[in-house]
Amino acid sequence: xxxSDVNDKYVRFINVKKSYDQKNLVVKNFNLDIRKGEFVTLxxxxxxxxxxxxxxxxxxxxxxSGAIEINGKSVQDVAPYHRNIGxxxxxxxLFPHMTIAENLAYPLKVRKLPTSEVNQxxxxxxxxxxxxxxxxxxxxxxxGGQKQRVALARSLIFEPSIVLxxxxxxxxxxxxxxxxxxxxxxxxxxxxxxxxxxxHDQTEALTMSDRxxxxxxxxxxxxxxxxxxxxxxxxxxxxxxxxxxxxxxxTVEDCNEQTATISLSRGDKVSALxxxxxxxxxxxxxxxxxxxxxxxxxxxxxxxxxxxxFITRLYVGDSIRYFFKMSDGAQLMVKMLNDQxxxxxxxxxxxxxxxxxDRGLALDKPADKDSVAAA
Amino acid sequence: xxxxxxxxxIWQKLGLSGVKLTAYLVLLFLMAPILVIIPLxxxxxxxxxxxxxxxxLDPSAYSMKWYEEILADQKWILAIKNSFYIGLMAxxxxxxxxxxxxxxxxxxxxxxQRMIMALLLSPMIVPLIITAAGMFFFYTQLxxxxxxxxxxxxxxxxxxxxxxxxxxxxxxxxxxxxxxxSLGMGAKPVYTFFKVIMPLIRPGVIxxxxxxxxxxxDEVIVVLFLAGPEQRTIPRQMFSGLREEINPTILAVATLLxxxxxLLLLTMEYLRARGEKMRAGxxx
Numbered sequence: 001x002x003x004s005d006v007n008d009k010y011v012r013f014i015n016v017k018k019s020y021d022q023k024n025l026v027v028k029n030f031n032l033d034i035r036k037g038e039f040v041t042l043x044x045x046x047x048x049x050x051x052x053x054x055x056x057x058x059x060x061x062x063x064x065s066g067a068i069e070i071n072g073k074s075v076q077d078v079a080p081y082h083r084n085i086g087x088x089x090x091x092x093x094l095f096p097h098m099t100i101a102e103n104l105a106y107p108l109k110v111r112k113l114p115t116s117e118v119n120q121x122x123x124x125x126x127x128x129x130x131x132x133x134x135x136x137x138x139x140x141x142x143x144g145g146q147k148q149r150v151a152l153a154r155s156l157i158f159e160p161s162i163v164l165x166x167x168x169x170x171x172x173x174x175x176x177x178x179x180x181x182x183x184x185x186x187x188x189x190x191x192x193x194x195x196x197x198x199x200h201d202q203t204e205a206l207t208m209s210d211r212x213x214x215x216x217x218x219x220x221x222x223x224x225x226x227x228x229x230x231x232x233x234x235x236x237x238x239x240x241x242x243x244x245x246x247x248x249x250x251t252v253e254d255c256n257e258q259t260a261t262i263s264l265s266r267g268d269k270v271s272a273l274x275x276x277x278x279x280x281x282x283x284x285x286x287x288x289x290x291x292x293x294x295x296x297x298x299x300x301x302x303x304x305x306x307x308x309x310f311i312t313r314l315y316v317g318d319s320i321r322y323f324f325k326m327s328d329g330a331q332l333m334v335k336m337l338n339d340q341x342x343x344x345x346x347x348x349x350x351x352x353x354x355x356x357x358d359r360g361l362a363l364d365k366p367a368d369k370d371s372v373a374a375a
Numbered sequence: 376x377x378x379x380x381x382x383x384x385i386w387q388k389l390g391l392s393g394v395k396l397t398a399y400l401v402l403l404f405l406m407a408p409i410l411v412i413i414p415l416x417x418x419x420x421x422x423x424x425x426x427x428x429x430x431x432l433d434p435s436a437y438s439m440k441w442y443e444e445i446l447a448d449q450k451w452i453l454a455i456k457n458s459f460y461i462g463l464m465a466x467x468x469x470x471x472x473x474x475x476x477x478x479x480x481x482x483x484x485x486x487x488q489r490m491i492m493a494l495l496l497s498p499m500i501v502p503l504i505i506t507a508a509g510m511f512f513f514y515t516q517l518x519x520x521x522x523x524x525x526x527x528x529x530x531x532x533x534x535x536x537x538x539x540x541x542x543x544x545x546x547x548x549x550x551x552x553x554x555x556x557s558l559g560m561g562a563k564p565v566y567t568f569f570k571v572i573m574p575l576i577r578p579g580v581i582x583x584x585x586x587x588x589x590x591x592x593d594e595v596i597v598v599l600f601l602a603g604p605e606q607r608t609i610p611r612q613m614f615s616g617l618r619e620e621i622n623p624t625i626l627a628v629a630t631l632l633x634x635x636x637x638l639l640l641l642t643m644e645y646l647r648a649r650g651e652k653m654r655a656g657x658x659x
Contacts, residue, residue: 058555058559059558060555060558060559079558080555080558080559081558081559081560081561081562081563081564082561083559084561085559086559086560087555087556087559087560089552089555089556091550091552093550093552093553093555093556095553095556095557095571096575097574097575106557106560106562106570107560107561107562110560110561110562110566111561154560155560158560158561
């Protein structure tokens with residue numbers, strides 16, 4: 001392998017499978033190549049296997065079959081304490097009987113660094129996370145956000161090339177979470193480590209990652225850049241899980257490489273981009289983001305128009321959400337900026353909704369659920 | 376008798392006072408036999424009863440002579456030495472065994488966890504005389520009955536369940552992601568044990584060790600079966616003292632035992648309070 005090849009495939013999951021009970025696979029055939037210095041997020045609902053993948057990479061869980069490679073070498077036979085991977089846990093995992101400085105010094109003392117160097121690095125690490133004055137305190141005396149900053153500093157202080165984060169912001173409140181997202185991103189850019197981040201929070205994943213692997217049911221549904229995930233989801237699970245989406249049920253009338261024509265229950269024919277549309281005659285789902293669906297009016301009408309009954313509007317502040325009901329009972333939502341154009345509609349009146357063909361996605365119909373409303 | 380709520384009827388007042396009185400009587404019933412030996416051990420006369428002089432608080436009716444007697448008697452000196460030697464050795468073994476057993480049993484990887492736990496705790500439940508008889512036959516076969524080793528091993532077996540219980544309780548609040556964090560930072564399992572697990576469960580280990588020590592220190596039945604004349608402990612010597620030469624020396628020894636037990640109890644209470652404080656996160 002050439003040098004650039006190793007850097008492009010710095011961490012590799014190759015056909016990784018994991019089963020705890022020898023019967024059910026928690027992770028089914030996971031494949032992922034991670035570039036050196038990349039920030040990759042494993043995103044998925046709880047129980048989808050994302051944390052298990054992280055634990056296998058850290059060495060806390062065995063791989064049932066398949067291989068995990070770091071820097072071109074298989075790591076299955078390497079003990080977790082020899083892998084040199086930094087890790088941040090959801091509940092911080094700071095040692096409560098040690099001061100913050102002692103916590104930070106721990107990985108350095110394990111590596112038998114000289115005391116003067118340990119002290120210098122601890123000082124630098126405290127400065128890095130802006131906790132200079134807190135070295136002598138105990139973890140119990142810190143707030144949640146401060147603790148997680150210490151945990152972050154501790155995972156970075158021994159300069160691992162890979163840092164794993166298992167829902168590190170899950171225990172923090174919203175404002176703090178946003179601040180910490182920024183903080184983690186800043187450290188990633190400053191220090192250039194390879195980060196693998198696990199979360200079930202899609203906003204967090206979208207704002208922080210270079211690439212996101214969306215997990216469901218032990219399988220990666222799609223692995224791509226945040227914008228690609230949002231704008232061209234590979235299937236209905238991803239379309240539903242990332243952001244909000246309106247789901248319109250219909251039957252495939254005709255489809256080609258680019259677009260699909262779908263007939264709706266009342267006989268309307270509409271079109272959308274063909275993502276993974278089933279063959280002609282099969283039921284399918286048409287997904288339109290609330291911000292791409294508009295209330296038709298003078299000068300605003302696109303390729304597709306359907307009519308729906310207005311139910312109510314929800315005032316959010318910067319935006320207003322309008323809820324409509326289609327004749328087959330499906331609910332649709334239109335999100336509009338709260339500006340002078342925001343219309344006032346009487347409840348119960350009919351409205352015409354419109355969207356551009358290249359803003360609608362024709363998707364497979366998920367097997368088990370019939371969810372109609374936005375996620 | 377305290378202040379009653381205003382809505383209390385006379386019968387409720389009487390009832391509550393009765394309950395309180397009974398509680399104090401129970402306390403007296405439990406403590407009196409222990410407390411009464413303390414003044415009696417300072418008796419100037421070789422009796423087990425209060426003399427008229429003692430009741431009149433006449434200083435000449437009190438003396439330290441039974442305490443001096445202990446120090447003068449080789450049998451008592453040997454018994455004290457034996458009790459501490461056997462107690463400390465048994466405690467050491469019980470603590471190591473109990474701590475490792477508790478950690479192993481809570482790690483979640485052990486099959487038949489509950490059954491093994493029940494077996495480990497059985498010496499606490501099985502009547503001591505049965506354990507003692509069983510040990511007697513078993514140790515005779517191994518030719519360690521009537522030796523220090525025999526008594527120490529027997530007491531270690533009796534003390535281990537206490538350590539298992541206290542360490543188990545300490546581990547109940549233990550966050551295993553700390554172990555993963557330590558391993559992930561490059562610390563080997565043994566280093567992790569001594570630097571992370573041990574400091575956090577130490578209060579449990581120490582109180583278990585104290586229980587194990589007290590168990591050995593108080594124990595007389597197993598010693599009756601297994602100890603030769605060389606291994607007589609304090610309780611065993613008191614037991615013969617009661618039968619052979621009745622004098623208040625026994626009371627003096629008993630007073631010393633009460634003081635030692637009391638000190639151990641206070642130590643445990645201190646450790647418990649400190650452990651709780653540490654869990655709350657503001658230890659200094």
